[in-house]
Amino acid sequence: MAEAIVFWTLAVLILGLGIMVISARSAVHSVLFLVVNFLLVAVLYVMLNAEFVAVIQVLVYAGGIVVLYLFVVMLVSLKKAPERYADPRRVAWTGTLLAGAVLLEVVAIVVASSGGGEPAATEGALGAADTPFAECGAGPLVSCNTEQLGWVLYTSYLIPFEVASMLLLVAMIGAIVLAKRHL
Amino acid sequence: MTLEAPRTSATQFDTDELVINMGPQHPSTHGVLRVVLKLDGERVIDADCVIGYIHRGIEKLSENRDWTQIILLTDRMDYVAAATNNLGYCQTVEKLMQIEVPRRARYIRTVLAELQRIASHCLWLGTHAMDIGAMTVLLYAFREREFVLDLFEEFCGARLTYNAMRIGGLPLDIPPGWDRKVLSFCDLMEGKLNDYETLLTNNRIWLKRTRGVGVIGGDEAIGLGLCGPPLRGSGVPRDVRKDEPYAAYDELEFNVPLGTRGDTYDRYLIRMDEFRESIRLIRQAVEGIPEGPIMGKVPRLIKPPAGETYHAIESPKGELGYFIVSDGKSTNPYRFRVRPPSFCNLQGLKRLVTGHLVADVVALIGTIDIVLGEVDR
Amino acid sequence: MMDTVVVPLLKIAVLLNAVLVAVTFLVLMERKVIAWAQSRLGPMRVGPYGILQAIADPIKLILKEDITPARADKYVFTLAPIMSLVPALVVFSVVPFGPDPFYYVSDINVGLLFVISVTSIGVYGIILGGWASNSKYPLLASLRASAQLISYEIAVTMTLVSVILTTGTLSLVGIVEAQREGGLWFAFVQPVALMLVFIGGLAETNRAPFDLPEAETELTGGFHTEYSGMRFSLFFLAEYANMIVISAVVVIMFFGGWLAPFPNVPALSFLGLVPAWIWFIGKIFLFLYVFIWIRATLPRYRYDQLMGLGWKVLIPIAIGNLVVTGILKVAL
Numbered sequence: 001m002a003e004a005i006v007f008w009t010l011a012v013l014i015l016g017l018g019i020m021v022i023s024a025r026s027a028v029h030s031v032l033f034l035v036v037n038f039l040l041v042a043v044l045y046v047m048l049n050a051e052f053v054a055v056i057q058v059l060v061y062a063g064g065i066v067v068l069y070l071f072v073v074m075l076v077s078l079k080k081a082p083e084r085y086a087d088p089r090r091v092a093w094t095g096t097l098l099a100g101a102v103l104l105e106v107v108a109i110v111v112a113s114s115g116g117g118e119p120a121a122t123e124g125a126l127g128a129a130d131t132p133f134a135e136c137g138a139g140p141l142v143s144c145n146t147e148q149l150g151w152v153l154y155t156s157y158l159i160p161f162e163v164a165s166m167l168l169l170v171a172m173i174g175a176i177v178l179a180k181r182h183l
Numbered sequence: 184m185t186l187e188a189p190r191t192s193a194t195q196f197d198t199d200e201l202v203i204n205m206g207p208q209h210p211s212t213h214g215v216l217r218v219v220l221k222l223d224g225e226r227v228i229d230a231d232c233v234i235g236y237i238h239r240g241i242e243k244l245s246e247n248r249d250w251t252q253i254i255l256l257t258d259r260m261d262y263v264a265a266a267t268n269n270l271g272y273c274q275t276v277e278k279l280m281q282i283e284v285p286r287r288a289r290y291i292r293t294v295l296a297e298l299q300r301i302a303s304h305c306l307w308l309g310t311h312a313m314d315i316g317a318m319t320v321l322l323y324a325f326r327e328r329e330f331v332l333d334l335f336e337e338f339c340g341a342r343l344t345y346n347a348m349r350i351g352g353l354p355l356d357i358p359p360g361w362d363r364k365v366l367s368f369c370d371l372m373e374g375k376l377n378d379y380e381t382l383l384t385n386n387r388i389w390l391k392r393t394r395g396v397g398v399i400g401g402d403e404a405i406g407l408g409l410c411g412p413p414l415r416g417s418g419v420p421r422d423v424r425k426d427e428p429y430a431a432y433d434e435l436e437f438n439v440p441l442g443t444r445g446d447t448y449d450r451y452l453i454r455m456d457e458f459r460e461s462i463r464l465i466r467q468a469v470e471g472i473p474e475g476p477i478m479g480k481v482p483r484l485i486k487p488p489a490g491e492t493y494h495a496i497e498s499p500k501g502e503l504g505y506f507i508v509s510d511g512k513s514t515n516p517y518r519f520r521v522r523p524p525s526f527c528n529l530q531g532l533k534r535l536v537t538g539h540l541v542a543d544v545v546a547l548i549g550t551i552d553i554v555l556g557e558v559d560r
Numbered sequence: 561m562m563d564t565v566v567v568p569l570l571k572i573a574v575l576l577n578a579v580l581v582a583v584t585f586l587v588l589m590e591r592k593v594i595a596w597a598q599s600r601l602g603p604m605r606v607g608p609y610g611i612l613q614a615i616a617d618p619i620k621l622i623l624k625e626d627i628t629p630a631r632a633d634k635y636v637f638t639l640a641p642i643m644s645l646v647p648a649l650v651v652f653s654v655v656p657f658g659p660d661p662f663y664y665v666s667d668i669n670v671g672l673l674f675v676i677s678v679t680s681i682g683v684y685g686i687i688l689g690g691w692a693s694n695s696k697y698p699l700l701a702s703l704r705a706s707a708q709l710i711s712y713e714i715a716v717t718m719t720l721v722s723v724i725l726t727t728g729t730l731s732l733v734g735i736v737e738a739q740r741e742g743g744l745w746f747a748f749v750q751p752v753a754l755m756l757v758f759i760g761g762l763a764e765t766n767r768a769p770f771d772l773p774e775a776e777t778e779l780t781g782g783f784h785t786e787y788s789g790m791r792f793s794l795f796f797l798a799e800y801a802n803m804i805v806i807s808a809v810v811v812i813m814f815f816g817g818w819l820a821p822f823p824n825v826p827a828l829s830f831l832g833l834v835p836a837w838i839w840f841i842g843k844i845f846l847f848l849y850v851f852i853w854i855r856a857t858l859p860r861y862r863y864d865q866l867m868g869l870g871w872k873v874l875i876p877i878a879i880g881n882l883v884v885t886g887i888l889k890v891a892l
Contacts, residue, residue: 028691035684055673063680064710071706074691146670146730203696209780225863316768316860322598388769388859542778542862
């Protein structure tokens with residue numbers, strides 16, 4: 001019961017903050033709301049007993065990426081929007097289209113995963129792991145979820161994990177090349 | 184590291200230059216200097232010095248004071264090196280009136296001038312290091328400067344504005360035992376110099392902050408009218424004490440330290456060497472103070488003959504020159520003009536800081552060693 | 561109820577007060593140590609040897625007028641000091657002062673990551689404080705701060721990973737226990753990591769020689785130029801609380817936390833007579849002393865040199881250290 005109350009409170013707050021992010025007049029305020037939003041999402045993760053993910057959420061998103069957002073927002077003067085985005089109707093259309101696409105994607109993922117695809121795979125991966133969690137199995141899941149996450153990442157999700165890291169590496173090199181024309 | 188000109192590729196993004204006011208209320212502008220910096224990020228693309236915040240009209244005031252009263256006013260120009268200001272002025276008037284200064288007075292004047300150089304360099308070292316972030320050096324340097332001030336106090340009763348010279352000689356003879364104290368101060372100072380150098384000279388951060396910062400070549404330095412350590416840092420062997428000796432400098436032995444790279448680090452090393460050369464000079468001069476009078480033959484009413492003269496000395500900051508016109512009729516100068524080393528060196532600031540970062544601006548203001556009282560007069 | 565709510569709340573209350581009092585005395589300690597380094601006396605007027613200065617300073621700050629610049633962003637301007645202080649205090653909830661659960665508020669299994677992530681939130685206070693002041697020097701400072709903190713966080717986190725490889729746990733209690741079982745402080749096992757974490761810690765707490773965001777002589781005080789009174793002192797508290805946090809992390813990770821020196825040497829077993837928490841706090845203060853000592857000695861880095869040091873020196877060494885640790889871990 002208590003968990004449900006906390007969950008719904010958080011859910012309402014997170015959605016409300018999400019709306020604040022896009023409706024705030026000052027870009028810096030938007031970013032601030034986003035930070036609080038991320039922190040609350042981290043609390044949701046804690047409720048799911050995924051402390052590792054929660055801490056990483058705070059460390060990477062709230063502590064790292066949004067700081068860079070803030071950096072950009074502070075540097076770029078947002079008083080005057082560039083010309084081609086000035087047409088409000090076009091902005092509205094593009095926004096609606098993009099939002100619709102994201103919604104479809106989320107629905108598709110939810111439908112697909114509730115069919116029993118991914119959790120089963122996770123279970124399988126854990127089952128396939130022979131011994132490392134022998135002592136964890138009996139105790140609460142909490143104390144070992146970091147190890148489990150690592151195990152899953154480096155066994156059943158190894159290829160996606162490596163692909164993602166390659167992608168990030170390429171993006172990083174691209175950013176460096178863009179920023180520094182003459183090395 | 185090499186410094187490149189502001190990158191043009193950055194301009195394809197819509198960025199503005201940031202105009203920032205450094206001073207007149209700023210902890211590192213050594214007084215009330217105002218520098219208007221135009222920044223691209225943290226890189227300085229333009230700098231404008233705004234001066235005049237403590238202009239007191241000393242030159243004009245002097246034209247309405249009699250010749251002795253002007254000595255007091257010269258105290259107030261470079262107030263951390265008042266004795267050299269006095270010396271420069273008195274020698275200029277002596278030159279105008281062709282007064283012979285007794286040898287004893289010339290030796291004592293040399294001792295005072297070199298003590299003053301040590302005091303002034305102490306202040307420079309402390310504030311320069313403080314600007315770059317090494318705050319302990321400030322306290323150490325001020326501790327030693329205090330000893331110099333004590334010596335001056337014992338000699339003439341004042342600690343900052345000494346009024347320590349007179350046209351034709353000195354107002355007072357040195358008190359008994361003063362020479363001993365000066366010599367023991369020299370010994371003390373040599374040890375302390377090693378302390379400063381331990382903290383800074385080979386400190387990697389200090390090297391990073393000063394080496395290659397504000398590089399200026401010899402020709403360009405001459406072109407900008409730099410003088411003193413900033414000029415010698417670029418390898419130009421110009422020292423008025425050597426080139427046009429005055430007081431007792433022609434009878435004493437000393438070297439003029441020169442730099443090679445013309446950067447902030449070289450200027451630092453030069454001033455550190457000048458400390459040692461000053462100590463050497465003081466030792467020789469104190470040992471060699473001859474007996475005799477301290478005042479030359481000066482008429483009761485000082486009234487130089489009509490004419491004009493320019494005379495320069497090597498103040499701690501550089502070449503301090505006085506240009507005086509006398510009409511031969513009144514008891515005050517017809518025209519009184521000072522060539523202040525701080526003012527001339529400040530002209531180099533814009534050239535030095537362009538292309539550097541904000542943090543270098545304070546290092547460069549420190550390295551040219553200005554006193555705003557002298558810049559504005 | 562007693563164990564889950566009342567006792568932790570009591571502990572938190574005691575801990576918060578202890579930290580805040582420690583911070584005020586840390587300020588006094590800094591003033592005194594720097595004074596001695598500079599052949600001065602430091603504060604001498606309030607109380608014997610100036611001890612009561614630690615109380616006089618906060619009183620002065622509270623009584624001062626609290627100014628909000630006219631064109632500042634009022635809400636963010638007020639929020640910034642709070643955002644800077646709160647994370648610094650939250651971190652103490654996982655710091656173990658001794659071996660028993662009595663000495664810590666909680667021991668979570670991702671303790672170390674918790675410390676890193678919560679301290680990384682503290683940068684918002686500095687960035688927003690600089691931005692909300694609507695003033696140029698603070699803005700420059702907050703740009704410096706954000707770049708600096710992100711860069712050094714990468715180096716520190718990367719280094720801590722190699723320590724985690726050695727211990728196999730992220731729990732702060734577990735890390736100290738691992739040193740007790742190994743009989744050797746990790747300072748001797750991972751000396752490179754110790755240097756990296758300490759240097760990174762100096763940079764993350766904006767301490768000299770990395771105090772660029774508040775460089776008085778360049779940016780006239782940096783991000784807190786426009787702050788006064790209590791809001792200014794919150795920034796101040798945060799900085800010193802962060803110093804304590806970094807010292808605590810270094811002590812826990814590398815100097816055996818609450819353990820007496822050389823726990824396995826029988827001849828030195830009498831050192832165990834001193835209570836564990838005294839060892840811990842003593843070690844923390846030793847490191848705080850080193851922080852202050854460095855401030856009194858070194859000049860300040862320049863912004864580009866600082867970034868160069870972070871990205872071109874510390875991060876490669878951290879990665880190298882990680883690789884070597886991994887290889888040794890597999891090989892041995």
